[in-house]
Amino acid sequence: MNFCPTCGAPVTLKTPPGDNLPRHVCSSCGAIHYQNPKMVIGCLAEWDDAVLLCRRAIEPRYGLWTLPAGFMEIGETVAQAAVRETLEEANARVELTDLFSMLSVPHVNQVHIFYRARLLDLEFGPGAESLEVQLFPEHDIPWQALAFRTISTTLNHYYSDRKAGSFGFHAGEILPVK
Amino acid sequence: MNFCPTCGAPVTLKTPPGDNLPRHVCSSCGAIHYQNPKMVIGCLAEWDDAVLLCRRAIEPRYGLWTLPAGFMEIGETVAQAAVRETLEEANARVELTDLFSMLSVPHVNQVHIFYRARLLDLEFGPGAESLEVQLFPEHDIPWQALAFRTISTTLNHYYSDRKAGSFGFHAGEILPVK
Numbered sequence: 001m002n003f004c005p006t007c008g009a010p011v012t013l014k015t016p017p018g019d020n021l022p023r024h025v026c027s028s029c030g031a032i033h034y035q036n037p038k039m040v041i042g043c044l045a046e047w048d049d050a051v052l053l054c055r056r057a058i059e060p061r062y063g064l065w066t067l068p069a070g071f072m073e074i075g076e077t078v079a080q081a082a083v084r085e086t087l088e089e090a091n092a093r094v095e096l097t098d099l100f101s102m103l104s105v106p107h108v109n110q111v112h113i114f115y116r117a118r119l120l121d122l123e124f125g126p127g128a129e130s131l132e133v134q135l136f137p138e139h140d141i142p143w144q145a146l147a148f149r150t151i152s153t154t155l156n157h158y159y160s161d162r163k164a165g166s167f168g169f170h171a172g173e174i175l176p177v178k
Numbered sequence: 179m180n181f182c183p184t185c186g187a188p189v190t191l192k193t194p195p196g197d198n199l200p201r202h203v204c205s206s207c208g209a210i211h212y213q214n215p216k217m218v219i220g221c222l223a224e225w226d227d228a229v230l231l232c233r234r235a236i237e238p239r240y241g242l243w244t245l246p247a248g249f250m251e252i253g254e255t256v257a258q259a260a261v262r263e264t265l266e267e268a269n270a271r272v273e274l275t276d277l278f279s280m281l282s283v284p285h286v287n288q289v290h291i292f293y294r295a296r297l298l299d300l301e302f303g304p305g306a307e308s309l310e311v312q313l314f315p316e317h318d319i320p321w322q323a324l325a326f327r328t329i330s331t332t333l334n335h336y337y338s339d340r341k342a343g344s345f346g347f348h349a350g351e352i353l354p355v356k
Contacts, residue, residue, distance in 0.1 A: 005179040098349075
C-alpha cells in the first residue's frame with residue numbers, strides 16, 4: 001500500500017498511539033489502514049467412497065489438483081462460501097455436512113477452512129478456474145500432484161477419520177518448509 | 179475505497195472480465211482491489227467453574243462485557259491470535275484447549291472464532307481496551323450486558339455442552355435482527 005484508499009494521499013508505515021504494530025497511516029487524513037488475513041473456504045464433497053477434486057486452470061499451481069475452494073466474499077457466511085465455491089469451480093451442487101478442517105497458513109496470511117459435504121448429483125464439470133473435475137476413490141488420489149499442503153492435510157485427516165469410523169474437526173497450521 | 183492503494187489514481191466499481199461481482203478497479207494501473215471478511219479471534223478462558231470476561235473500554239459497545247477477542251493480524255495463526263488477544267485485553271495467560279465456535283456475521287463482514295482455554299494463573303487485569311476483567315461463575319454471567327451476540331451464543335453453547343458433559347465444536351451464523 002502506497003496511497004490512502006480514502007483520500008489518495010501517500011501513506012507512511014508507523015505505529016499509531018496505543019498500538020504495537022506498524023500500520024499504513026495516511027499522511028493527510030490520518031486514516032489507519034489495517035491488513036488482515038484472508039479466508040479461503042472450500043468443500044470436501046463425497047460421493048459413495050469418492051471425493052471431488054478440481055485440476056487448477058489458474059496460477060498458482062496451474063495443472064495441480066485441489067478441493068474446490070476460494071476466497072470468501074464480503075456479505076456471505078462461511079457455509080455459503082463453501083457452497084458457492086464448489087458450484088463455481090466444479091459446477092457441483094452439495095449439501096454441507098460438518099465443518100471439517102481449519103488450517104492457518106501464516107506465511108501467506110491465509111486461513112483455509114473446509115466443510116465435508118455430500119455431492120447431490122453427478123452433473124459436475126469444470127468451472128472457469130478448473131481444467132477438469134473428477135471423483136477420486138482413495139487409492140486414486142493424486143497425492144503427488146496436489147496443489148497445496150492444506151489440501152493434502154485435509155485429505156489425510158479425512159481418510160484417517162474414515163478409517164477410525166468417526167469424523168472430527170481438525171484445527172491446525174501449515175508452516176513454511178524449512 | 180476511492181483511490182488505488184497501489185498508484186493513487188481514482189478507482190471505479192466494475193465487474194472484471196470473468197468475474198461476477200463488482201470490484202474496485204484502478205482507472206490507471208488496472209489493479210483489482212478485493213474486499214474480504216475479517217476474522218475476530220478470542221478465548222473462552224476457564225478457571226474452575228468460572229469464565230473470564232472483559233468490560234469494553236472502546237466503542238462499539240463501550241461498557242459491555244465480552245470474551246477477550248480481536249482482529250487477527252497478518253503473519254499469525256488463529257491459535258496465536260487467540261493467545262495474543264487474551265494477553266492484550268485481559269493481561270491473562272492461557273493454554274488453549276480446543277477450537278470451540280466459529281460464527282459468521284455476514285452483515286458486518288466478520289467471522290468470530292473462539293477457542294476454549296485454561297487460565298494459567300490469576301494475575302489478570304484490564305488491558306488498554308478493557309475497563310475491568312473478571313471471572314464469572316455461570317449464575318453471575320451478565321447476560322443482559324454482553325457486547326455481541328457471538329459472545330452470548332458462544333457462552334450458551336459452552337454451558338449447554340458442559341451440562342451435557344462433553345464439549346463439541348459449534349459452527350453457525352448470526353443474522354441481522356429483523
